[in-house]
Structures are given as structure tokens and as C-alpha cells.
Amino acid sequence: MAETFSFKLIAIDGKARRGVISMPRGEIRTPAFMPVGTGGTVKAMYMDQVRGVGADIILGNTYHLMLRPGAERVAKLGGLHEFARWPHPILTDSGGFQVMSLSKLRKLSEKGVTFRSHIDGAPYEMSPERSIEIQGLLDSDIQMQLDECTALPAKPTEIERAMELSLRWAERCKTAFGDQPGKAMFGIVQGGDSAVMRVRSAQALKAMDLKGYAVGGLAVGEPQAVMLEMLEITCPELPANRPRYLMGVGTPDDILKSVARGIDMFDCVMPTRAGRHGLAYTRRGKINLRNARHADDPRPLDEESDCPAARDYSRAYLHHLVRSQESLGAMLLTWNNLSYYQKLMQDIRAAIEAKAFETRAAEISEGWARGDI
Numbered sequence: 001m002a003e004t005f006s007f008k009l010i011a012i013d014g015k016a017r018r019g020v021i022s023m024p025r026g027e028i029r030t031p032a033f034m035p036v037g038t039g040g041t042v043k044a045m046y047m048d049q050v051r052g053v054g055a056d057i058i059l060g061n062t063y064h065l066m067l068r069p070g071a072e073r074v075a076k077l078g079g080l081h082e083f084a085r086w087p088h089p090i091l092t093d094s095g096g097f098q099v100m101s102l103s104k105l106r107k108l109s110e111k112g113v114t115f116r117s118h119i120d121g122a123p124y125e126m127s128p129e130r131s132i133e134i135q136g137l138l139d140s141d142i143q144m145q146l147d148e149c150t151a152l153p154a155k156p157t158e159i160e161r162a163m164e165l166s167l168r169w170a171e172r173c174k175t176a177f178g179d180q181p182g183k184a185m186f187g188i189v190q191g192g193d194s195a196v197m198r199v200r201s202a203q204a205l206k207a208m209d210l211k212g213y214a215v216g217g218l219a220v221g222e223p224q225a226v227m228l229e230m231l232e233i234t235c236p237e238l239p240a241n242r243p244r245y246l247m248g249v250g251t252p253d254d255i256l257k258s259v260a261r262g263i264d265m266f267d268c269v270m271p272t273r274a275g276r277h278g279l280a281y282t283r284r285g286k287i288n289l290r291n292a293r294h295a296d297d298p299r300p301l302d303e304e305s306d307c308p309a310a311r312d313y314s315r316a317y318l319h320h321l322v323r324s325q326e327s328l329g330a331m332l333l334t335w336n337n338l339s340y341y342q343k344l345m346q347d348i349r350a351a352i353e354a355k356a357f358e359t360r361a362a363e364i365s366e367g368w369a370r371g372d373i
């Protein structure tokens with residue numbers, strides 16, 4: 001294990017990068033997909049299964065954990081890794097985005113955000129400093145700056161205000177984080193769908209010489225083409241020797257196309273949330289197990305998969321579980337989906353090493369389109 005945070009590029013194929021982040025709690029093979037473990041749990045999964053499907057790192061949320069069970073309480077119990085029994089790296093989101101999308105009566109100012117909990121209405125305030133303090137109490141390995149994510153579409157003046165505020169908050173988070181060699185604080189590029197704002201945000205964050213850079217404020221409802229265009233504008237402005245993390249993204253297709261534009265890290269609720277709603281991701285495309293057409297189908301989701309959830313259970317059985325709202329339905333489909341996403345990342349990493357990413361990406365996409373599922 002490494003004493004300090006470091007990122008090494010192993011291979012480059014076009015703009016796609018194969019790398020590895022080394023930290024005291026372990027290595028993160030990039031491009032990486034981070035299963036979302038919002039409240040300190042990856043819903044419907046045991047942590048050893050999460051590790052078993054190949055995840056090197058999971059995501060936790062400052063907002064949810066500060067409200068319940070409380071950051072100080074988690075710290076007293078030994079930190080989030082001990083609490084949730086996940087000894088590998090954890091990246092925590094800073095909470096700003098969740099405050100704006102989940103809480104009630106929120107008020108945003110230069111100081112930070114004040115809001116009421118969506119759970120019990122209790123009042124809270126979250127400053128850049130408090131966000132970093134909470135992420136420290138959770139003993140998070142990669143901590144995100146507090147930012148303001150603008151929903152799209154938005155007026156240019158609104159996009160500029162939020163982007164500039166986020167830059168001032170990045171400075172304050174960097175100061176609050178201080179010097180912690182075994183951990184990292186990432187900045188978040190904002191700027192909506194404005195090329196000028198995206199460049200200004202990326203250049204200002206680069207000047208802060210942070211250990212990693214996230215691209216935020218995308219996948220907020222804009223077409224995929226706009227998201228990809230913003231990546232083509234933003235990534236070249238970021239230092240090549242630092243990880244780039246596209247927040248909240250995405251579908252397997254989003255991931256392929258974003259890796260092709262220089263992204264190294266992803267997180268998305270898609271595989272876990274879809275699993276709880278009866279949707280299976282496979283190399284042949286998506287299957288909605290709620291659909292009656294599966295009621296008598298003896299085939300597994302994917303006979304070639306090494307994941308028991310994909311290989312050992314009939315679609316008929318999965319359909320039955322989903323229709324009966326049995327917990328095992330959510331468990332097996334979440335297991336299948338996370339396994340598929342990690343297999344996709346493994347496939348992507350190998351293709352970049354073999355300098356065959358473009359060809360492999362096309363083959364993977366064709367597999368989804370075949371539709372003989």
C-alpha cells in the first residue's frame with residue numbers, strides 16, 4: 001500500500017487513459033466505476049460482494065451521513081470504513097449537490113448553504129469548511145469540494161455566478177483540507193453548458209494544483225451530445241497527470257463515450273437503482289424482468305457471466321421475484337448489474353492497454369443493439 005496518494009498513467013489510447021491511483025487503503029484501477037453507497041451501504045449488497053464483483057472504491061455521501069447517523073457518531077465508532085466494514089478506499093461527495101436536490105428550505109450564501117433535513121426538518125448549515133470537516137470525521141480517502149451544481153437549462157449569468165462561487169469554495173476547501181498526504185481533495189469543474197465557463201473553471205482549479213479534478217454539473221438533463229461536448233472542452237484544460245472524475249455518470253454508453261474523451265472515474269446510481277426496479281444490465285442490452293414475456297423463460301441472464309446472479313437463476317425465477325416484490329429480486333439484480341458494470345470497466349481497461357479501445361467499444365455497443373434478449 002502507498003503511504004501517499006499518487007496517480008500513474010499506464011497506457012493511453014487516443015484520449016482514453018488506463019491508470020492506477022495508489023492510496024494507503026489500496027489501489028484504484030482506472031477507468032474505474034464507483035458503486036454508490038450513499039448512507040454507508042451499497043443498497044441490497046454485502047460489502048464482500050461489492051468487492052467480489054471487482055470494485056476498488058465506493059462512494060459515500062456527506063449529506064445523508066451527517067443527517068443520519070451523524071458524522072461525529074461515525075467518527076466515534078471508528079470512521080466509515082469500520083462502520084460499514086469496507087476497508088478499501090471511499091470517495092465522499094461534499095453534500096452541496098444533495099442539499100440542493102433533496103433538502104427543504106435551503107438558502108445559499110457566500111458562507112455556505114443552510115437547509116432543513118428532508119428526514120426530520122431539523123436545521124443545518126453546510127460551509128465548505130464544515131463539509132471538509134465532516135468528510136474528515138468519516139475518514140474519507142477522497143474528499144470532494146463543496147460546490148454549487150447548476151441545473152440545466154440555466155441563464156448564463158446564473159451559470160457564471162454558481163461557477164465563480166464554486167471556485168471560491170474550492171479555495172476554502174483546499175485550505176480546510178490542508179496537507180494530508182494519504183488522502184486527496186478533488187476540485188469540481190462547473191460551468192453548465194457554457195464552453196467559456198467550463199474553460200475558466202478548469203483553468204482556475206488547475207492553478208490550485210489539486211490532487212484530482214471532477215467534472216460536475218453534467219448529466220443534469222442535458223442531451224448526451226452536450227455532455228460529451230463539455231468533456232471535449234474541459235478535459236484538455238485539466239492536468240494530464242491527475243485523475244478526472246465525471247460525477248453522476250452514467251449509462252454504459254455514457255461511460256464508453258466519456259472514457260473516449262479522457263475521463264478516468266465514474267459514479268452512478270443507475271446499476272443499483274435499476275436493480276431494485278427489476279431492470280438487468282447485460283452485454284446484450286437491458287432486460288426489464290417485470291415484463292410478462294419472461295414468465296416461462298428458463299434461460300439465465302447471461303450463461304457466460306462469472307456472476308452467480310447472472311448465470312445460475314432463470315429469467316422466469318427473477319421475473320417471479322420481481323413481480324412478488326421479494327427482497328431477493330433486488331439483491332440478485334443489483335448483484336448482476338454491478339457485476340456487469342465492473343466487467344465493462346475491466347474490458348475497457350484491457351482494451352486501452354491493448355491500444356484497441358475504439359474497436360472494443362464498437363463491439364460492446366453492437367452487443368447491446370443485437371436485441372436478441
Ligand SMILES: CC(C)(C)OC(=O)NCc1c[nH]c2nc(N)[nH]c(=O)c12
Nearest residue numbers: 094097149216217218219220247248
Ligand atoms: C442528475 C445526476 C445525479 C445523474 O447527475 C448530476 O446531477 N450530475 C452532477 C453531479 C452529481 N453529483 C454531484 N456532486 C457534486 N458535488 N456536484 C455535482 O455537480 C454533481
